[in-house]
Amino acid sequence: MIEFIHVFKRYPGGFDALRDINLRIEAGEMAFITGHSGAGKSTLLRLITAIERPTRGEAAVNSKNLTKLPRRRIPWFRREIGVVFQDHKLLFDRTVYDNVALPLIVTGTDDKEIPKRVRAALEMVGLLDKERMLPVTLSGGEQQRVGIARAVVNKPPLLLADEPTGNLDSTLSDEILDLFLDFHHHGVTVLIATHDLHLIDRARRRVIELNHGELARDTGAKT
Numbered sequence: 001m002i003e004f005i006h007v008f009k010r011y012p013g014g015f016d017a018l019r020d021i022n023l024r025i026e027a028g029e030m031a032f033i034t035g036h037s038g039a040g041k042s043t044l045l046r047l048i049t050a051i052e053r054p055t056r057g058e059a060a061v062n063s064k065n066l067t068k069l070p071r072r073r074i075p076w077f078r079r080e081i082g083v084v085f086q087d088h089k090l091l092f093d094r095t096v097y098d099n100v101a102l103p104l105i106v107t108g109t110d111d112k113e114i115p116k117r118v119r120a121a122l123e124m125v126g127l128l129d130k131e132r133m134l135p136v137t138l139s140g141g142e143q144q145r146v147g148i149a150r151a152v153v154n155k156p157p158l159l160l161a162d163e164p165t166g167n168l169d170s171t172l173s174d175e176i177l178d179l180f181l182d183f184h185h186h187g188v189t190v191l192i193a194t195h196d197l198h199l200i201d202r203a204r205r206r207v208i209e210l211n212h213g214e215l216a217r218d219t220g221a222k223t
């Protein structure tokens with residue numbers, strides 16, 4: 001699903017955020033990316049979603065070569081990737097239903113399909129009874145679950161999360177982890193960038209650690 005070969009990312013100004021990253025993540029795997037603040041975790045996710053391009057090296061996601069992907073193909077490429085953010089990025093003047101429906105509307109899903117798909121996603125995260133509420137009336141954990149429903153409503157084969165439990169206490173974090181484990185058990189490839197060692201310990205999955213832009217540890221690397 002993801003393959004990086006000798007990937008470097010240098011930001012304008014000359015800072016090397018990633019250096020010589022070699023990484024292979026199979027379809028259906030679940031892995032955590034960890035490392036100190038500034039280690040390059042978000043940069044790695046930005047390369048995977050084609051927000052940034054590698055400066056050197058070869059990178060492929062879902063069989064698409066990211067170094068060669070034409071700009072006009074990027075929206076199509078991104079339909080295959082669900083992204084969960086620490087701060088949810090919900091629209092606060094729209095209901096839970098509308099927030100989750102948004103990716104379907106953007107991708108031109110048939111109107112008749114939309115309610116079915118939105119409710120299936122809300123059911124997966126246990127929020128079916130909150131579809132008419134505004135996000136501001138929900139707890140932090142519930143808001144994060146709306147963000148997850150929105151990320152999976154298009155049924156992407158790849159789910160990325162950047163500090164998804166950053167603002168949550170440990171009980172709520174465990175609930176969010178259980179959701180990610182569920183998606184993983186249903187065959188979705190899941191990649192989570194986090195500082196949360198409790199989360200990583202509990203999940204018992206592959207850990208990829210970055211240190212100053214270099215791969216310091218990969219418990220799942222094949223030799």
Ligand SMILES: Nc1ncnc2c1ncn2[C@@H]1O[C@H](COP(=O)(O)OP(=O)(O)OP(=O)(O)O)[C@@H](O)[C@H]1O
Pocket residue numbers: 011012013015016017035036037038039040041042043044
């Ligand atoms: N657009 C940019 N231009 C220049 N430098 C950047 C840019 N984005 C990130 N950096 C630098 O690249 C390095 C890696 O940043 P990145 O956001 O990937 O780290 P991170 O591991 O996700 O950190 P955190 O845990 O604090 O979010 C940092 O030193 C950061 O200052």
